[in-house]
Structure formats: C-alpha cells, structure tokens
Amino acid sequence: MPHKRIIYPLVTFFFIIILWELVTRFGDISSNNFPKPIEVLISTEELIVNGKLLKNTVASLFRVSIGFSLAVLLGVPLGIILGRLENAKFLFNPLVQFLRPISPLAWIPLAMLWFGIGDPPAIFLIFLASFFPMVVSTSVAVESIRPTFFQVAANFNFSRYEVLTKIVIPAITPQVITALRMTIAIAWLVVVAAEMIAVQSGLGYLILDSRNALRMDYVMVGMIAIGIIGLLLDFIMRKLGNIESTAWGRLTK
Amino acid sequence: MSHIQIKNLKKSYIDQRRIARGEEKSFKNQDIVVLNDINLEFQDGEMVCILGPSGCGKSTMLRMIAGFEKPTSGHVLINGEVVSQPRADSIFVFQHSGLLPWMTVWENVELGVRHLEDTEKKHKIIQDYINMVELGNFENHYPHQLSGGMLRRAELARALAVNPDTLIMDEPFSGLDFLTHMKMREEVVNMHEFIKKTTLVVTHDIDDALIMGDRVIVMSGRPSQVKLERKLSFGRPRDLGSHPELRELRDEIFFMLGVSYAV
Ligand SMILES: Nc1ncnc2c1ncn2[C@@H]1O[C@H](COP(=O)(O)OP(=O)(O)OP(=O)(O)O)[C@@H](O)[C@H]1O
Ligand SMILES: [Mg+2]
Numbered sequence: 001m002p003h004k005r006i007i008y009p010l011v012t013f014f015f016i017i018i019l020w021e022l023v024t025r026f027g028d029i030s031s032n033n034f035p036k037p038i039e040v041l042i043s044t045e046e047l048i049v050n051g052k053l054l055k056n057t058v059a060s061l062f063r064v065s066i067g068f069s070l071a072v073l074l075g076v077p078l079g080i081i082l083g084r085l086e087n088a089k090f091l092f093n094p095l096v097q098f099l100r101p102i103s104p105l106a107w108i109p110l111a112m113l114w115f116g117i118g119d120p121p122a123i124f125l126i127f128l129a130s131f132f133p134m135v136v137s138t139s140v141a142v143e144s145i146r147p148t149f150f151q152v153a154a155n156f157n158f159s160r161y162e163v164l165t166k167i168v169i170p171a172i173t174p175q176v177i178t179a180l181r182m183t184i185a186i187a188w189l190v191v192v193a194a195e196m197i198a199v200q201s202g203l204g205y206l207i208l209d210s211r212n213a214l215r216m217d218y219v220m221v222g223m224i225a226i227g228i229i230g231l232l233l234d235f236i237m238r239k240l241g242n243i244e245s246t247a248w249g250r251l252t253k
Numbered sequence: 254m255s256h257i258q259i260k261n262l263k264k265s266y267i268d269q270r271r272i273a274r275g276e277e278k279s280f281k282n283q284d285i286v287v288l289n290d291i292n293l294e295f296q297d298g299e300m301v302c303i304l305g306p307s308g309c310g311k312s313t314m315l316r317m318i319a320g321f322e323k324p325t326s327g328h329v330l331i332n333g334e335v336v337s338q339p340r341a342d343s344i345f346v347f348q349h350s351g352l353l354p355w356m357t358v359w360e361n362v363e364l365g366v367r368h369l370e371d372t373e374k375k376h377k378i379i380q381d382y383i384n385m386v387e388l389g390n391f392e393n394h395y396p397h398q399l400s401g402g403m404l405r406r407a408e409l410a411r412a413l414a415v416n417p418d419t420l421i422m423d424e425p426f427s428g429l430d431f432l433t434h435m436k437m438r439e440e441v442v443n444m445h446e447f448i449k450k451t452t453l454v455v456t457h458d459i460d461d462a463l464i465m466g467d468r469v470i471v472m473s474g475r476p477s478q479v480k481l482e483r484k485l486s487f488g489r490p491r492d493l494g495s496h497p498e499l500r501e502l503r504d505e506i507f508f509m510l511g512v513s514y515a516v
Binding site for chain 2: 166
C-alpha cells in the first residue's frame with residue numbers, strides 16, 4: 001500500500017486518543033488532573049484564537065533557530081579542524097569531552113547570572129546543548145573518511161582548499177545531516193526546560209504558567225504542540241538527507 | 254615518458270600488537286618487514302605484471318611507487334628523480350574503488366583535467382574517455398548506481414584522461430565476473446597497445462599476467478623479494494594455447510607459489 005507511511009501512524013494516534021478517552025471517562029480521575037480529549041481540543045481552540053499558542057510557539061522556534069544555527073556554524077568547522085589537525089585535537093579534545101557530559105540545565109544558574117533573563121540565556125543554553133554533539137559528530141565523521149580519498153586527492157594534485165571542498169565536506173555531509181537531526185531534537189528538548197526558568201514566553205513558559213494556574217488542559221495543549229513541532233523538525237531534517245549527492249551515504253557501506 | 258627504477262627498496266611496519274602489549278618499540282629488527290631489498294627497473298612504455306602471494310606487499314610497493322608512502326630505506330626513481338610525494342603524472346587505480354562517491358562519473362573523470370582552460374577541449378576529452386570505456390549515457394550516474402565492472406571502467410577513464418606517463422593498477426579485475434574480467438583485460442591491453450604508457454599491473458591471476466605483460470615479476474611471501482623476472486616477447490593477440498613456453502612458465506610460477514594447476 002503506497003500510503004502506509006501516512007495511514008499507519010494515523011491509526012496509532014487514533015488508538016491512543018481512544019485509550020485516552022476511555023481512561024478519562026471510566027477511570028477514577030478528576031478532569032482537573034487529567035483532562036478529556038474533547039476538553040483539550042476546546043482549550044486548543046481557545047489558545048489558537050487568543051493567539052497565545054502561536055506567539056509562544058514562535059518564541060520557542062526563534063530561540064531554537066538562533067541557538068542551533070550558531071552551534072552548527074561554529075561546531076561543524078571546529079569539528080573539521082579537530083578531525084583534520086592532530087595538534088588541535090590534542091589541545092581541544094579533552095576540553096570538549098570534559099564539557100560535553102555537563103547537562104545544559106546545569107548551566108542555568110550561570111547563564112542567568114551572565115545573560116540576565118529573556119532570550120539570551122535561553123539561546124545560550126540551546127547553543128550549549130547543540131554545540132558539543134555537532135563538534136563531536138563532525139570530528140568523528142572527518143576521522144572516518146576513507147584514506148583512499150585523500151590519496152586520490154594527492155594523486156590529482158588537489159590544493160588544501162580543494163581537499164576541504166571536494167573531499168572533506170562532501171564526505172562528511174551524510175553523517176553531519178544525521179547529526180543535525182539528532183541535535184535539533186536535543187535543542188528542542190532543552191528549549192522547553194530553559195523557558196521554564198529564564199523567560200516569560202515560549203511553550204515551556206506556557207506549560208509552567210498553566211501549571212501555576214492549575215490548567216492541566218493548557219499544559220496538555222503545550223505538550224501536544226511540542227510533540228507536533230518536534231515531528232515536523234525531524235521531517236524537515238530527513239528531507240535534507242534526501243539530496244541526491246548524499247545518497248551514497250545511505251547506499252554504500 | 255617514464256622510466257622507473259626501484260633501488261634497494263625496503264619497507265617495514267611497526268608491529269602494532271607489540272606496542273599494544275606495551276613492549277619497547279625500539280627494536281627495529283622486530284618490526285614487520287614487508288619488502289626486503291627490492292631492485293627492479295621498468296622501461297618506458299612497458300607493461301609489467303606483478304604476481305605474488307596475498308599479503309606479500311604488492312600494494313605496498315605500488316603505493317611507494319605512487320608516492321603515497323615513504324620507503325623505510327632505498328628509493329623509487331622516476332626518470333632519475335626520487336619519488337617523494339604523489340604526482341599527477343603517475344595515476345593510481347585502486348584495488349577498492351577510488352572514485353569519489355559524491356561525484357558523478359563525469360565529475361570524477363573531470364578531476365584530472367579540471368585545470369584545462371579551454372572548456373570545449375576539456376569536455377571533449379572527458380566525453381572521449383567516457384565513451385572509450387563505453388559509459389556514454391552514464392555520465393550523470395553516481396558510483397553507487399554503477400555495477401562493479403562499470404566502476405572499474407569509470408576509474409580507468411579517469412586515469413587515462415589525465416594522459417599520465419605511468420599507470421599503476423592494483424588488481425584492476427578482482428571481484429569481476431568472468432566475462433567482464435576478460436573484456437576489461439582486453440580493453441586494458443588494447444589501451445596499452447594504443448597509448449604505450451608505462452603500466453604496472455598487480456594481479457592474482459597468473460593467466461592475466463602471462464597474457465598481458467611485456468614482462469612478468471613474481472614476488473615471494475613476506476619478507477618479500479623478487480623471485481622471478483621474465484620477459485615475454487610474444488606478439489598479440491596472445492593466448493596460452495598457442496605458446497607452449499607460456500604454459501611451461503605458468504606451471505613454473507604455480508610451483509613457485511606452492512600450488513599446482515592440475516588437481
Ligand atoms: N599501514 C600498515 N601498517 C601495518 N602493516 C601494514 C600496513 N599496510 C600493510 N601492512 C602489512 O603489509 C603486508 C603487505 O600488505 P599489502 O597490502 O601490500 O599486500 P598485498 O601483496 O597487496 O596483498 P593482497 O594481494 O592481498 O592485496 C601485509 O602483511 C599487511 O599486514
Ligand atoms: Mg593488494
């Protein structure tokens with residue numbers, strides 16, 4: 001069946017909603033603790049109409065775009081340098097490996113102290129969350145380039161610039177795209193957490209604020225919006241991986 | 254023109270296992286000696302086929318001729334000049350494909366002529382060599398869209414387009430089916446008859462060596478030395494059936510490599 005990819009997931013979601021309805025209808029749970037699907041649907045409409053959902057979604061997406069883009073723009077080149085130059089690797093790799101396991105959330109106090117409140121600390125946290133995975137995946141990708149390709153480059157008298165543009169960058173592209181996909185998911189996880197602390201807008205803030213007002217229906221709207229946007233981000237990243245000149249990365253090895 | 258001399262060539266690798274065991278690595282004599290004092294000479298335009306047991310160092314020797322690796326001692330000279338780095342006038346055809354997988358056949362072949370300023374001439378060269386290896390219509394295909402034999406042909410076209418003085422081929426027919434193997438072999442011989450460039454071919458197939466080579470060289474197992482060197486002054490087309498001397502030589506080589514043809 002050609003539409004398996006679309007119909008099967010819809011079936012899954014449909015059953016989840018049925019299950020949700022059954023639990024909230026026949027279970028011994030108050031509507032305040034676990035709202036019914038229909039209530040969440042009505043609240044969704046409310047939040048769409050009063051513009052809150054859109055405003056907060058845009059705020060979150062904005063922070064993720066800036067933080068993630070900065071991380072990619074700095075992380076990929078640094079990864080290439082670490083993968084290519086042994087001295088740079090000895091100098092910086094221990095530092096990268098040391099900072100990497102520190103959860104971005106552990107940086108919250110310092111981020112707030114340094115950047116105050118508002119967008120900057122949130123963007124900084126997203127940057128941190130995305131930067132190290134990008135550096136590490138890129139340098140691993142560079143190190144795993146087949147030596148044959150560098151011999152071909154030498155054999156055909158490639159300049160250093162050509163080695164970079166005709167060998168290194170195309171060779172790592174498939175792995176870097178996979179890394180982008182993994183990393184944007186992490187960035188999206190972190191933005192919600194960051195917004196619960198440092199800012200007054202965004203989906204994370206919507207959830208926190210609704211909890212304080214004991215509106216679990218709004219909390220759930222926020223969660224659903226996060227899930228849907230995560231799904232869309234993954235979809236976009238996957239499309240990026242379908243470029244023809246990177247097909248070899250999926251089909252060989 | 255290229256006249257290649259190999260003088261007292263030695264290559265040894267440090268035994269990584271000993272280092273892993275934490276032993277001193279300073280005992281040079283305990284390194285893995287791959288090539289031990291090789292002396293050879295290849296005349297300009299000659300096609301030389303090199304045979305030897307697996308792991309004896311044939312690829313290693315080719316890599317040093319191409320300048321990819323440095324000898325432990327001794328040297329390789331091309332036209333009297335020591336080879337110290339890879340050079341665009343000796344092109345290497347890799348044992349496992351050396352095509353760049355992110356480039357189409359056309360872009361791969363273009364690599365060797367990318368500096369030509371006359372675009373029209375450049376395109377003609379690329380097209381001519383692609384047609385020569387019968388890959389017309391496949392210019393825009395990526396390597397993963399080609400069969401094993403087509404990959405070898407594309408790499409051959411890329412090498413020839415450079416118009417190199419030396420062609421270095423590491424097992425150009427391995428992994429091909431019988432018919433493709435025969436056809437490629439014929440193409441390489443015809444190509445050589447036509448352009449008369451110095452061509453070094455490493456092969457596992459004794460028949461290939463005897464049919465293709467102007468000369469055949471047999472190397473011993475590690476530490477490798479030249480065990481036999483024989484000029485083959487037979488005309489073309491050449492086959493083993495009509496030359497009893499070639500059949501005798503084949504048996505001699507089989508014996509030397511410790512196997513027998515008749516079982
Ligand atoms: N980089 C390296 N480090 C250590 N040992 C190596 C290295 N490269 C090759 N060798 C060793 O050198 C020997 C010769 O390898 P080489 O690839 O030249 O063999 P070959 O004659 O081409 O074999 P085959 O016919 O199987 O391709 C092998 O024993 C191999 O283990
Ligand atoms: Mg080999």
